[in-house]
Amino acid sequence: MFIQPWDAALDKAEWRTWIAEGHDFGQLSVNGLPGQPPAVVPTHFTADGGDLLIHLARPNPVWKAIEHDPNVTFTVIGDYAFIPGPWRARPDTEPTDGVPTSYYAAVQFTGHAHLVDDPEAKADLLRRQLAHFQPDGDHAPVEVDQPPYGRMLPGIRGLRLEVTDVRAKFKYDDHKSVEQRTDVADRLTERGQALDVPTAGQQRRRLDRIGPWKS
Known part of the structure; x- marks a missing residue:
């Protein structure tokens, strides 16, 4: 993932x-x-300290590839929107001369995949995932010898991704002027399609932290 200086994460x-x-x-x-x-x-994932937890169906053909080479990448993308060219045109140029672009946030984790096949270890992985996705605890106990999960555990494999590197990108035109970035955020909010509003929120958040871009 190519990251311009103005698109880089400001901190961890x-x-x-x-x-x-x-x-x-x-x-x-x-x-x-x-x-x-x-x-x-x-797939969904759960962060567990510095690792990522994932589980997939045992028949998934990806397992053979992981066993052959456990070095993997996991990518998360969100808060994205297409920005039309006229929104990015310089004030002293024709709107049609503006060049369109995409705004988005992306985080890429690279690391070593450790397979989880022990029944109790898989149950523990599922407990950690459910604690994240169903924090109210509205689910049956995840136990190796109890239904419903006990009988389903053989049908899945777990993966613990030991993260060795993280690359983060927040591409929201931070090298443009404060006025232009504010205008684009307002246009996104007004358009209000798909992820326009959260994209505008990311742009405003970065704008508040960065202000005018300084190389």
């Missing part, structure tokens, strides 16, 4: 906060077996 707390705010779905990318393309699997 920025991307960690963004993930914790509910960005818990991404894509697991695995090097393919010899002669095959890379495998990409969309």
Whole structure:
């Protein structure tokens, strides 16, 4: 992932906060077996300290690729929107001369995938995931010898991603003027399609922290 200086995370707390705010779905990318393309699997995940927890169905063909090469990447993308060219045109140019772009936030985790096959270890992984996704505890106990989860555990495998590197990108035109960024955020809010409003929120948040860009 290419990151311009003005698109970089301002600090580790920025991307960690963004993930914790509910960005818990991404894509697991695995090097393919010899002669095959890379495998990409969309899935929810749970952060556990510095690791990521994932579980997938046992028949998923991605497991063979992970066993062959456990070095993987997990990517989370959100708060994205298409920005039309006229919104980005310089004040002294024709609106149609503006160049469109995409705004988005993205965090890429790379690391070593550890497979989890022990029944009790898988149960513990599921407990940690449910604590995140169903914090009210409105689910049956996850126990190896009790239904419903006990009989389902053989059908899944767990993955603990030991993260070795994190790259975060917040692409919201932070190198543009304060006035232009404010105008785009207002236009996004007015348009109000798909993720326009949260995208505008990210742009305003960065604008409040950065102000005029200084190289």
